[in-house]
Amino acid sequence: MTRRPVAVVTGTTSGIGCQLARRLAHAGYHVVSVNRRAGPGDDARLADLTDTAHLAHTAHAIARDYPCVDLLVNNAALMLGDYRYTADGVEAHFAVNTLAPFVLMQALRASLARAGNGRIVNLVSAVIYEADTRASEIDQLARPTQPFVPVFGPYARSKRALAALGLALQAAYAKDDIRVCGFDPGSCRTPMTLGRGMPWRLLLRHFVRMRTPDAAARELVTMLGAGGPPAGIVSDGRWLAPPPLLDAGYQQDVLALCRAQAVALLPMPIPAAG
Template identity: 30%
Template sequence: MAGRTMVITGASDGIGRAAARALSRSGENVVVVGRSADKTEALARELEADHHVADFARLEEVRALAAALLDRYPVIDVLVNNAGVIMGSRTMTADGHETTFQVNHLAPFLLTTLLSERLVASRATVIMTSSVLNLRARLDLDDLDLIRNYAGIRAYANAKLANILHTREMQRRHGDAGVNAVSFHPGAVATNFSSGTDSMARLVYHTPLKRFMHTPEQGADTLIWLATSVPGADWVPGGHYEKRRTAPVHQLSDDTDVARRLWERSEEMLATG
């Protein structure tokens, strides 16, 4: 199975970078995607890999990324939607959406949608980086941008639940055509996550408390396992994992109507944003 094309977003740092290094060493054709041009280019040089730069807070850059990927790669075997952010104060993107929700859900939803025909043709594995915080979500499909009752942790939890719902609805829609979608929680990982934001998360990720957290390599382990093992044999498509085992999910994760409505609502938001 070596030599497959694997696109990893959020690859310029943290678990994305750790996974890119490990997968490249094992012989996979890794394509690194990141927001920071300097970090992304540096990793690409180190791995002798292709790279693309895109800021998921700008949907025009996501659309340009999708066009570039479709133009360059006739087969995409694995897509890892790993880019993410958590904000403290409520901020809006240039596209008119709450930043945490757009970067963590709307942008990867858009990228995956634009690549969907290629992913189906490639019988691809699609991996979503979610979080145990999905269990704290209070998802309101009529207020996904959290105009009412905003809190940074709620926005992040909602987006991480949206990742799981997106995974499960994608599996329902495209599983019979060969796509295998899955989500996972990497654990609390010592990375630069939340750097440059006003989120309280920076007090954990950027203080000595980091020494109690997983290394990026440890956090990337389940991602690497999902990317290199056999769907349907080693893990269940549509599932959610942590430490290579099935992980708990929010009760709404099994609600097929909510998953369908989130998909449709996401399409509506992207049509106007």
Template identity: 30%
Template sequence: MQGKICLITGANSGVGKATALGLARMGATVVMVCRSQAKGEETQKEVQAQSGTGNVHLLLADLSSQQSIRELVAQFQQQFSQLHVLINNAGMLPLGRRETVDGLEMTFAVNYLAPFLLTNLLLDTLKASAPARIINVSSDAHEAGYINMDDLQAKNGFSFMKVYGQSKLALVLFTYELARRLEGTGITVNALHPGFVTTNLGQNDIGPFLRAIARVVFLFGISPEKGASTSLYLASSSDVANVTGKYFEKSQSHPSAPISYDEALQHRLWEESIKLTHVS
């Protein structure tokens, strides 16, 4: 990965942090995107120390804000002229319905619309850097997901697992649609399930009792390092240099949910996403 510039969202903890460290150890130039400056700087120093390289950079962004995402892209393009690997890793699982500053349901906005907007804004840079790779970190929760085009913002009855599954299914639908649109550009687009990873996902909105239960449940999860292995494989392996439009688990291609292959739904979601993110 020497000479490769890699941007990773949600890089201050969990799978994102492990992915950043893995790429830094491979010799890549790593750009970590974090929301908190304090946590971001702490993780940046940690990754630099453990990888033995100073080639680890930090950019701040609140992915629930489309203005913040646009500012992130502007900052990145001021500092870097190329981008070889984009890893849309950040995700969240709010237990109650919340809206972003843009008036969008939080889970859908962060887990899906943020990658959609960020990727589209960086496409010209990726094309100019080809061969390049886009990696979308989804979840097997997408298999229970359902896209309600008439209620993408979950205003009519909120279930945290329903909206989480919808956001992760949307990410797979987006992966396949984008892969088809980018054929012949030298850019590959793939999605993945990292596994059941021990993280803090979903624990910020719950009380001490439920948090204790969650920690017991997560004892059965795999480590963030193991969870990052498929992201690292898709980012670096020559075996998948020309593989695009696939869904991976444990570094192997797997079928995703049958609904994710619905090209009409992929296209409808894309068109609606254009409107919601105001991408020209």
């Protein structure tokens, strides 16, 4: 009997994640959803992505129950109107948008390797190409001291760090036949982009050009069906050169920060990245 491929997707209660879970199920995947509350999928796992220890327990449980995972999509994200902090004192954008994907990638690495041709898709954003050097400062990720800036502050920093994290892990994961992709879905009309974190001037400028979440989900599922997406950063179906800010030094700094945060916050070991 042919094994049904398994996809683990975060943030499926609305927006791109919701449409993606439905399209993946239609494409034949067994979808494991990871959310704060139940969302579409064959197996709904409840986890608070701001609680790193809770998420790690959930990730290890998924790895135990699914020895082979074909696809991990880190879709869940925050874009808030101000700084917020987790119970551990970590800035929430970094906790959800960067640290949570790291924990899932590491905890599910063995399951992705066993599947053969495993794929990790981290949803990034066009803001990673913004040329604000301050946005890439490592010390502003977990515990920022700079004034809050909507979109281009902690959200952009955390998404840039996520893209850098994927690039940093690319070579090591390739040894296990796992491909890591940073997928930019473009501007979409989702509860996040229509929420408090999006300044009204920016929203008015981009609203007409915003895609539907289903269009972004369809694009990703089409690429998956065609054997993609490729490793690296992908936007509009095309591979993009990483922005200069995401150089090798920054990639390793992000990886070291995520590793240090995970070690400090988790009651269980997360495998080494290399």
